Amino acid sequence: MNKISIYIFFLIAICTNTNVSIAQDAPAPTMQNVTGNVYDEASRTPLSGVVILQLNTGVTLNGGVTDSAGHFKIAVPIGRQTFKLTYMGYESRVINDVIVTAGKEVNLNIAMQEALHKLNEVTVVYNKAKDKTRTNNDMAQVSARSFNVEETKKYAGALGDPSRMAANFAGVASGNDATNDIVVRGNSPSGMLWQLGGLNIPNPNHYGSLGSTGGPVSMINNNNIDKSDFITSAFPAQYGNAVAGVFDIKLRDGNKDKKEFMAQVGFNGFELGAEGPLGKKKNTSYLINYRYSTLGLFQTLGINFGTGSATPFYQDLNYKITTQVSKTAKVSLFGIAGLSSIDFLGKDVDSTKTELYGGDPYANQMSRYATTITGLSYEQRLSSKTFTRLTLGYSSTYEKYNEDSLSYIGNSVTPTYYHKFTTGKMSAIWMIAHKLSAKDNVEAGITYDHTNFFLNDKQLHPGSPDEVYVDNKGNYGLAQAYAQWKHRFTNNFAAVGGMHFQYLTISNSIAAEPRLSFRYAFNSKQALSASYGLHHQAQNLYTYYAQTETATGITYTNKDLGFTRSNHFVLTYDWNITQNLRLKAETYYQALANIPVERTSSAYSEVNSGANFNNSFADSLANKGTGRNYGAEITLERFFNKGYYFLFTTSLFQSYYKGSDGVERNTAFNTNYVFNALAGKEFKLGTKGSVLALNLKLTTVGGRYLTPIDLDQSRIEGKAVYKVEQAFSEKQSPYLRADVKIAYRKEYKKSTLEVALDMQNITNNQNVFTKGYDAKAGKIVTVYQQSFFPIPMIRYTF
CATH class of the missing domain: 2.40.170.20 (TonB-dependent receptor, beta-barrel domain)
Known part of the structure; x- marks a missing residue:
């Protein structure tokens, strides 16, 4: 058996063996906590009263509101989830592709940008594309990209290494x-x-x-x-x-x-x-x-x-x-x-x-x-x-x-x-x-x-x-x-x-x-x-x-x-x-x-x-x-x-x-x-x-x-x-x-x-x-x- 066959066999054996020794098989939970903090992008001030909604194909399933410290915690189903944040006087944010698992709570730190025109609800759309290119540093307007832990894990060949992950980006x-x-x-x-x-x-x-x-x-x-x-x-x-x-x-x-x-x-x-x-x-x-x-x-x-x-x-x-x-x-x-x-x-x-x-x-x-x-x-x-x-x-x-x-x-x-x-x-x-x-x-x-x-x-x-x-x-x-x-x-x-x-x-x-x-x-x-x-x-x-x-x-x-x-x-x-x-x-x-x-x-x-x-x-x-x-x-x-x-x-x-x-x-x-x-x-x-x-x-x-x-x-x-x-x-x-x-x-x-x-x-x-x-x-x-x-x-x- 060659090396490729050995390791494919290794993977299949683990995937098909649901009664692994480190955890007893049990029904997967339906919910997991997602926590986080929401703050003003420019001043870093926590935002109180931000509404966080968990969405599924546009339908609201669960939600919560940030407290006086800008903190929130909501329970959502495991799997990939989408969240929408709204706050009066601020541009809305949509955060897609958040992986929620049973073994670990998810923590999100989210910056929101104040709208120039005060309206009851600002309808500027922030889709996934904008969120990916929206960096921690709001002064970076060109040749910049944010990344997170999931990208270092997801890409083939990245080996969990931020540098090898970045090698997939244009210009590298x-x-x-x-x-x-x-x-x-x-x-x-x-x-x-x-x-x-x-x-x-x-x-x-x-x-x-x-x-x-x-x-x-x-x-x-x-x-x-x-x-x-x-x-x-x-x-x-x-x-x-x-x-x-x-x-x-x-x-x-x-x-x-x-x-x-x-x-x-x-x-x-x-x-x-x-x-x-x-x-x-x-x-x-x-x-x-x-x-x-x-x-x-x-x-x-x-x-x-x-x-x-x-x-x-x-x-x-x-x-x-x-x-x-x-x-x-x-x-x-x-x-x-x-x-x-x-x-x-x-x-x-x-x-x-x-x-x-x-x-x-x-x-x-x-x-x-x-x-x-x-x-x-x-x-x-x-x-x-x-x-x-x-x-x-x-x-x-x-x-x-x-x-x-x-x-x-x-x-x-x-x-x-x-x-x-x-x-x-x-x-x-x-x-x-x-x-x-x-x-x-x-x-x-x-x-x-x-x-x-x-x-x-x-x-x-x-x-x-x-x-x-x-x-x-x-x-x-x-x-x-x-x-x-x-x-x-x-x-x-x-x-x-x-x-x-x-x-x-x-x-x-x-x-x-x-x-x-x-x-x-x-x-x-x-x-x-x-x-x-x-x-x-x-x-x-x-x-x-x-x-x-x-x-x-x-x-x-x-x-x-x-x-x-x-x-x-x-x-x-x-x-x-x-x-x-x-x-x-x-x-x-x-x-x-x-x-x-x-x-x-x-x-x-x-x-x-x-x-x-x-x-x-x-x-x-x-x-x-x-x-x-x-x-x-x-x-x-x-x-x-x-x-x-x-x-x-x-x-x-x-x-x-x-x-x-x-x-x-x-x-x-x-x-x-x-x-x-x-x-x-x-x-x-x-x-x-x-x-x-x-x-x-x-x-x-x-x-x-x-x-x-x-x-x-x-x-x-x-x-x-x-x-x-x-x-x-x-x-x-x-x-x-x-x-x-x-x-x-x-x-x-x-x-x-x-x-x-x-x-x-x-x-x-x-x-x-x-x-x-x-x-x-x-x-x-x-x-x-x-x-x-x-x-x-x-x-x-x-």
């Missing part, structure tokens, strides 16, 4: 199975900004190196996230120090009314989760989730996930504790902690295979990582129109890598490479928002991040002096401030303007960035938006402290580097064809300048950082490089209704840069096109709430551009030598991958069982990752990406 290029880096519109993944609860955070992934934004496995547990925002261009003034995009993650509060538990096994690990109230007054809730890697188990079962005989080990903890200290004030403590390690030992590497993370048969490679993120947030409503929040945070990273070379003959071991990077960052963020009127709201804030660091990176030469690339410790600060204003001329026409400022102490760099966007709705179905933004980003910390050996000693030739600059221009057309079908078309142009390049004539540019696993050793850089990205994107999405959904996204783009030699070349991320097709169908089984779901995904991405290897010179030097004058000129074959996910959900009396089988690259297509040089064989070898990879998942909530 996947095509790299090695990491979950986010490549937005041809930009380096290092151009992304990650935020958690308002904190600017380090790489939130296991095995993520300094200055990168990705890794194979996310430390952010999708079971804990709340509705969050993903923005790909011209983002509002509150976001800074990024030129590509923003991932603004929110963690949800725990259930403050009753205790709930979750157990899960899947690709991301063995997981245990708990949430519930603390204390008798139920004004404090907790949410905690711990997981430990399962990949060792997968290897035992004979599943190859591309690391050969090496076993990745990782574990992480996500948590949030929230206390309502008064009717107008709330305190939250939240955080993430993760550990990961992997050893590639040359003696265990199969030299006949070239795997994605397969290791080097002539080396021992050992990596250790640790990351912590902690935040303490205090929110206060100063009045019915004014809201403020102060967040204090601390984050740390640890990365250590050792490499020993192994001789081709015998077992002699020689230490050859070592690096150790540590950072510790203290952060303070304060913001205030004020609603001037139904037409105007303003927001301002300041952020300061103070970072201590230790960097040591060197090539070891036993018996001779080491070749040191960086060896420094110290601290630096990054200060940011912003102010932004939203004005609604009419219900159909709105403008957002703002300024962002930032200052970096390393190089005393200063930037002032104007942001401006307009949105005009022709009617309830069609809208046109335009936006401009100037953005700056500091360089990788490693780049600043790369050292240069001179006759008079060590100098830091990169330390005076300024910010990379980016001008974004975006035009967007939205058409809500029906209540559940939406078309979005977007075109953009991005002009990059002040990119670090070498002072001598070369093809090198920092715009390509993040294209591989290694840090750049380049020194003597200057802000003289340029780049440009432009393209068009189309999204056609049918939101889940009547048992099915689909999502088609197409991105056509070009991404070019110029090094100090003045020659325009493709960037490492210029794949030219991305096409995603996703679809899913649910089938109800019987009358007890059981559901069988089939989800499909097809992705094709233009082939990557690689730098050719000079085979003759490589044979002479015994290592890969690249034709750097032909940088990124060798086009690879297109990336093509098909994923299939089969899922089953069964409802018990007070619990829910979910099982799934996510079959990635089901056709076992060989996608090129990179090319290298085999010194022993004296030939160029091709490294391929992930082969067929079946991933089972079991989740039980109670």
Whole structure:
């Protein structure tokens, strides 16, 4: 029996066995609680007296009203539900596709927008399409989308990972199975900004190196996230120090009314989760989730996930504790902690295979990582129109890598490479928002991040002096401030303007960035938006402290580097064809300048950082490089209704840069096109709430551009030598991958069982990752990406 048959049998066996050991079969409940909070979008003030109705094909079934704190609780049948919210003087909201299960209560946080004209009942229609594109940040009018935990679970191939889920959106290029880096519109993944609860955070992934934004496995547990925002261009003034995009993650509060538990096994690990109230007054809730890697188990079962005989080990903890200290004030403590390690030992590497993370048969490679993120947030409503929040945070990273070379003959071991990077960052963020009127709201804030660091990176030469690339410790600060204003001329026409400022102490760099966007709705179905933004980003910390050996000693030739600059221009057309079908078309142009390049004539540019696993050793850089990205994107999405959904996204783009030699070349991320097709169908089984779901995904991405290897010179030097004058000129074959996910959900009396089988690259297509040089064989070898990879998942909530 082959692997596919084994795992399909595994899934069918669980789905058909209703008398599972963890829960006795019983009639599914007819009702479950849905709770939530409703607040004014601009001032964050709770809205009392909002009517919440549960609908079924337009017929009202159940309902409730928010209390003085804006809180509501209603009991509704299990299954997918629709809710309508109405409030005098405010625009109505309709929230579709809410999954209600027996094992867990649903909590919704809903913002409502005040109408400009006071009527007894405002009849502006908010259908599913508008709700999906309506972000937490009401200042984001273009290139922005919200997402929630259900989307990270639903899509085939997403593996519960927010980054892999976002790869399905227009403007995001996947095509790299090695990491979950986010490549937005041809930009380096290092151009992304990650935020958690308002904190600017380090790489939130296991095995993520300094200055990168990705890794194979996310430390952010999708079971804990709340509705969050993903923005790909011209983002509002509150976001800074990024030129590509923003991932603004929110963690949800725990259930403050009753205790709930979750157990899960899947690709991301063995997981245990708990949430519930603390204390008798139920004004404090907790949410905690711990997981430990399962990949060792997968290897035992004979599943190859591309690391050969090496076993990745990782574990992480996500948590949030929230206390309502008064009717107008709330305190939250939240955080993430993760550990990961992997050893590639040359003696265990199969030299006949070239795997994605397969290791080097002539080396021992050992990596250790640790990351912590902690935040303490205090929110206060100063009045019915004014809201403020102060967040204090601390984050740390640890990365250590050792490499020993192994001789081709015998077992002699020689230490050859070592690096150790540590950072510790203290952060303070304060913001205030004020609603001037139904037409105007303003927001301002300041952020300061103070970072201590230790960097040591060197090539070891036993018996001779080491070749040191960086060896420094110290601290630096990054200060940011912003102010932004939203004005609604009419219900159909709105403008957002703002300024962002930032200052970096390393190089005393200063930037002032104007942001401006307009949105005009022709009617309830069609809208046109335009936006401009100037953005700056500091360089990788490693780049600043790369050292240069001179006759008079060590100098830091990169330390005076300024910010990379980016001008974004975006035009967007939205058409809500029906209540559940939406078309979005977007075109953009991005002009990059002040990119670090070498002072001598070369093809090198920092715009390509993040294209591989290694840090750049380049020194003597200057802000003289340029780049440009432009393209068009189309999204056609049918939101889940009547048992099915689909999502088609197409991105056509070009991404070019110029090094100090003045020659325009493709960037490492210029794949030219991305096409995603996703679809899913649910089938109800019987009358007890059981559901069988089939989800499909097809992705094709233009082939990557690689730098050719000079085979003759490589044979002479015994290592890969690249034709750097032909940088990124060798086009690879297109990336093509098909994923299939089969899922089953069964409802018990007070619990829910979910099982799934996510079959990635089901056709076992060989996608090129990179090319290298085999010194022993004296030939160029091709490294391929992930082969067929079946991933089972079991989740039980109670």
